[in-house]
Amino acid sequence: MVDKKFEQYVEDNANRFAKDVMRLVSQPSVSARREGIEECAALTEKLLQEIGAETRILKDAGFAPLVYGEIKSTKSSKTILFYNHYDVQPEEPLELWQSPPFKPEVRDGRIYGRGAADDKGELVSRLKLIETYMKVHGEPPCNVKFCFEGEEEVGSVHLAEYVSKNAELFKSDAVFWEFGEIEEDGTPDVALGMKGMIYLEFVMSALDADAHSSYAAVLPSAPWRLVRMLSHIKDDNERILVPGWYDAVETLDEADLGVLEEQSFDGQGFLQAHGSRSFLPGMTPAQAKKALVQRPTANIAGIWAGYTGPGSKTVLPKEIHCKMDFRLVPRQDPEDLLRKLRSHLDSKGFGDVKIEVESMEPAARTSFKDKLAQSAVQAGQKVWGKKPTVKLSEAGTGPLYVFTRGYRASTVVMGVSGTDAGLHAPNENLRLDYLKKGIVWFAETIDQYLA
C-alpha cells in the first residue's frame, strides 16, 4: 500500500521529474544515425547516480554502451529489474513538429520532444519511482536493477549478448518492460508478454543468369520451385506444415482464457483500422482476439524475382527471394524450429534453397495467475479508478525473453505513455498527469507484489 508521504513526494517533485525528462530529451540519441549515443549514455548514468544507484557501463558489444544500475535493499531478498532504452527514433519529418524535437517544451500539460515518451519519459518514471522510495523510506522496498540500452530502436541487436555474458548481473524475479499505454479515458493497459519471431530470407536459384522466357519450356524455374516450396510451409487453412511446429505450444490456462474472454475487442473497428474487409476466412472476432495472442504465424513479408517494371519483359528469372517472419508463442524454441523447417524442406526436395536467418527471438509471457500480473491489475484499478485492460501478449515481438528465459522472471508490460503519445511520430509527447499517476501505480504494484 502506497502511503500518503509517497504520493505527496511525487506531487511536490513532479516539476523536477518533468525537468529530468526534458534534460534527457535535450540530448539527441538517434541510434539509427549513431548520433549522441555516448553523450546520452553518460547522462543516463548521471541520472542513475543522482538517485543513489551504483552504476556500470558495459560496452564490449555493439556501438551503444549499456548503462547498468543497481540499488540494494534490506527489506526484501527479491529483485526487480527495469528495462528501458535511452536511444530514440529519428525525428524526421522535421516540418511536422510544432516545436524542435530536441528542444523539449511543455504545452497543455505535456512535454513535447523526441523520446518524451519512447522511452526517455518511461525511463525517468522508473528512476523517479525509486528516488521517491529512497527519499521517503531511505531505501527501495526490494533490490532494484536498471538495464538501459542504446540500441533498442535498431533492433536490440546486442542485448541478448550483454545479458548472457553477464548472467548474474541481470538476474531478477520481476521485470518491468520499457513501455505501456494509458488509454484516453485513463484506463491503464497491462500486457503480459510478447510473441517471438524467426525472420529469414529464402533464396532459390535455378540458373546462372536470367534466360529468355521461351526456354521455360525446358529449363527449371526458381519462382515456380519457390511457390511449390511455400505450399509445403503452410496449407490453405493457415496451418503450418512443418512437422513438430506446434509441439511446444501450450493451450491457454483457465485464467488466461478468462482474461481473453473479458478483454473487449472491436472486431469491426480493428478491420477498419487496418483496411481489411474481413479476418482470415472463417475467423470470428473472438478467434481473432485469441489468435493475436496465441497463434504462430508464417508471413510472407517480401518476395521478388524477375521483371518488376511497367509493361512486359519475357524473362525466366534466375532466382527468387522471399522474406518471411514466423511469429512464435511461448515454449516454441526458434533454433529447434529452424532445424525442423530446414529438414522438412530437405525432405520435400528443396535441399537447395538457401535460408538466411536475419533474427531469432523466443516469445515470453507471464501467466495472468502470476503475482506480479495480479498486482499490476489490482493496483491499476486502485490508482486509476478503472479496470485495467489486460492483454496476455502483444501481437508483436520484443526481447522480453532475454530477461526471462534463463531466470523465469515474471514480466509485466506497463507504462506511463498515453495512446496519443505519438511514438516514432512528430510531436511525440508525455502527459505530466500520467507521469505522476504512473509512478504511484508502479509503487502500488510493487508493494502488492512484495506483500
Added chain:
Amino acid sequence: MVDKKFEQYVEDNANRFAKDVMRLVSQPSVSARREGIEECAALTEKLLQEIGAETRILKDAGFAPLVYGEIKSTKSSKTILFYNHYDVQPEEPLELWQSPPFKPEVRDGRIYGRGAADDKGELVSRLKLIETYMKVHGEPPCNVKFCFEGEEEVGSVHLAEYVSKNAELFKSDAVFWEFGEIEEDGTPDVALGMKGMIYLEFVMSALDADAHSSYAAVLPSAPWRLVRMLSHIKDDNERILVPGWYDAVETLDEADLGVLEEQSFDGQGFLQAHGSRSFLPGMTPAQAKKALVQRPTANIAGIWAGYTGPGSKTVLPKEIHCKMDFRLVPRQDPEDLLRKLRSHLDSKGFGDVKIEVESMEPAARTSFKDKLAQSAVQAGQKVWGKKPTVKLSEAGTGPLYVFTRGYRASTVVMGVSGTDAGLHAPNENLRLDYLKKGIVWFAETIDQYLA
C-alpha cells in the same frame, strides 16, 4: 530453277545492293525513341518505288507509318508477301562500336551498322530479289506484296490492327518472315513457325495499406493467396491445370516428328549456354527439343510484394503483383484460353484477382509437308550445298499469325543474317556473301514453290 542470268545479275549488282543497305542504315530509325521514323519510312517507300513497286503509306494506327508495296505478275495467280521492318533497336552502348552505328562501313566483307542485319539488310535482300526478277525477266514470277512496319522493335503493337483493317491488301499465299540465320559453316536455317503468347499481370489485393506483420495472425495475406492461386495454375509436373488448356493442341504429324528426329540438339551445350545444370525434372534432351516446339508454358516472369530491401521489415503486404507469360502452340486461341483461365480462377475462389492483359498472340506454324517449306529446304541444299537446319517452330513469339490466321498462308522463316550478326548488339553486321547467296536462295525457293 534459278537461271544463270539471274545469278549473274546479283553478282554484277552486289555492290549496289550493299550501297542500298548502307543508305537505309544511314537513316537512324530508333522506334524506342521515335527517332527518324517518318524519314526512314519515306526512304523505304523510295526504295520500293525504285524497283517498280506501287506503294501506299498506312498511318492511321500507332506512331510509325506502315509502308506497303505491291507488284503484280502475269505469270502466276499466287501472291507472296514479304514482312520486314525498317525500325531498329537503340544503338547503346555506343563505346563498344568500332565504327559509328549510323555511319555504315564495310570491313572484311561485312557491312557494320545498326540495322545492317536486323532488319534493314534483310529488307533490302527482299527488294533486290524482286529487282533482279524485274530486270532479268521483266516481272516477278508471281504477285508480290511488301509489308514494312516501323514498330517491330517495340512489340509490333499496331501490326494486327493494320492488317485486320486492310484485310484484302495483306492477303497472300505465302509469307517470308523478316529474319533467319545462316550458321557459321554456311548451313541455312529454316524455321516454320513461332509460338503464341498471352502476357499478363495478376494483381492480388487484400488490404488498403500494408499492415504490421504481427497482424498476419488474423488478417488475409495477398502473397499467400497468390501462392495458393498459382498452385491451381500449374502442378508439380509442369501441367497447366486450367480445364481445356490443351484441348486445341494437336499432336505433331509424322513429317514434323521426322524433322524433330533429324534436328541435331546438343543438350549439354544448350544447358551450358543458359547456365543451367539440368532440364526440367525427368526431361531428356530429346523431350526438351520437342518441348521447345510444342509445349505450352506458364512462366512467372516477375513477382513482387512487400519489403524487398536489405535486412528485415515486418510487414504484411497489402498486395502482390505477378507477371506471367503463357506460350501457346498452334490452334490454341489466346482469347478462349484467357476466358478459361478467368473462369478457372473464379471457380477456385480467386474471383478477386485482377488480370491485366499486356498482349495476346496466337502461334503460327506451317507443316513441314507444305510446299513452301519443302521448297525452302530443297533450295537451301542446292544453293548453300548444306542440308538446312529445320526448326518446326522458334521457341519465341512473333506476329506471324497476323498474316496466316485468316488467310491460312504458308510461312517460312528464312533470311541472310549470320549467327554472328550481332542483332541488338554493338557492331551489328551483314556478310555480303550471305546477302548475295541469300537472294539466290530466295529465288530458288520461290521458283520451286511456284513450279
